[in-house]
Amino acid sequence: MQYQPVVRFNTGRLACLGLSLSLFACQPLIPNTFSESRQISPAVSHADRPSSLFSSAEWADLEREYAGFQTLALTQRYLQRKVNIWATLNRDEAMRREIEFARIKHPTLLKDIMQANQDLLAIVKLMPAVVAFRSNQDFDAYMNELAELPPPYTNSLGMTFNSLPAGSFLMGSPVSEGGGSDEGPQHAVQLSAFQMQTTEVTQAQWEAVMGVGNWPGEAPTELRGVGDDYPAYNFHWCDIAGASRDPITCAGFADSFLDRLNALDPDNVYRLPTEAEWEYAARAGTTTAYACPPGSGFDGNTEACLNAMGWYKANAGNKTHPVAQKLPNAWGLFDMHGNVHEWVQDWYDPAYYQVEVGGSYPHINPIGPAQGVPVQMGLTQFTTRVMRGGAWDNHGLASLSTTRTRSAHRDSRIAGLGLSQGAVLGFRLIRTAKP
16 A cells, blocks of 8 residues: 655655655554454544644644554554654654544544553653553553543533543643742643533522522622623622631631532532642643644634633623623633633642742642642631632733733632622632442
8 A cells, every 4th residue: 555644854864655656655663463354443533633732734744644444453553653664753743643643533442552562652651742551551541531521511501511631731821931939830630521611600500509589799780791691700709618618717708609619419529629620621632822722723822812712801892791602612601711710629828839849849639738728818818729720800911920810820819808809809619420
């Protein structure tokens, strides 16, 4: 079989391929262990999204390359050839893209190939951008989880939760982004799969749980946005989480949103996301300041991307807007860069990331520091929780490092102080089905 690859490379170092560039001109470096007649399993629907490793053109080129292979053996052999070529040419980035393409389009196929070919498995283990794992068992668990993610779930209140795959990412802002001192250093974090709400909790959803007109502070107004599909806002952390989750800070907050929601829906457990889960979800595989997905036509380090994805100072008209009106990220999550800020679960400590330097940062499913940084107000000392995401009153990229709309930006508020939080602070939830 003769094939002209879309990606060009120097043929001088591949003499065995010949001038025709036949990818089957040499004996495979990794033995073929599959039957020629075994059919490829269909790609799972949730994995049809391009990865951030690809441009739209690269993704389309690879789809055309692999379209003609109808059996596992042929696809396996072709993938092995391409990976061997890139390894010979020391083209690590091209090799990563090739494997990531196979992982996204046919996760069960790639899992079978890895199990049968230890040389290829060893190559992939050196690629932390694809997946961080230390053993065959770890890799099997990752691939199984990816292939078997549950479909989106919508509860009786209209809250929709999308499934996010287990994976690893660099948390925090790169030096080039010039973020605040609390955003660095960047550090690798591994997370289990989870389901996140696709939008911020809406005003209708708040009232369905807490009762019509039952707002802990100032009710939503026309001035800042009011309506069923607008985000609910003006909450303390304790209004959402309650004394059952923090009996000291939230003393007196016995009737919280999460208490009521979990009582109304006993088949599921709802909670706030951790800070790590929030940033992982917001990035959706991207490494830029904003998470415009591949194929959107927007550079993720530009204000054009922010304008497409979120409501902020330049486009919001000084108010909130109905959820899910802007471009979602690659995992189908809306308004992560702008509409209202979002409470997360963690206490706030500006030096928390810097513990990484001492080697004690919890890399796997971190839940944040044991307590927040104290804030003195008069004779009383309070502690703070983290809030994430951009809001309608935040500026754009006049200064990239100061805009609160970036994926990596961190901020905080006192969790239970009885002052108005304003029309800039809401939340979204994580859902876990009970066994």
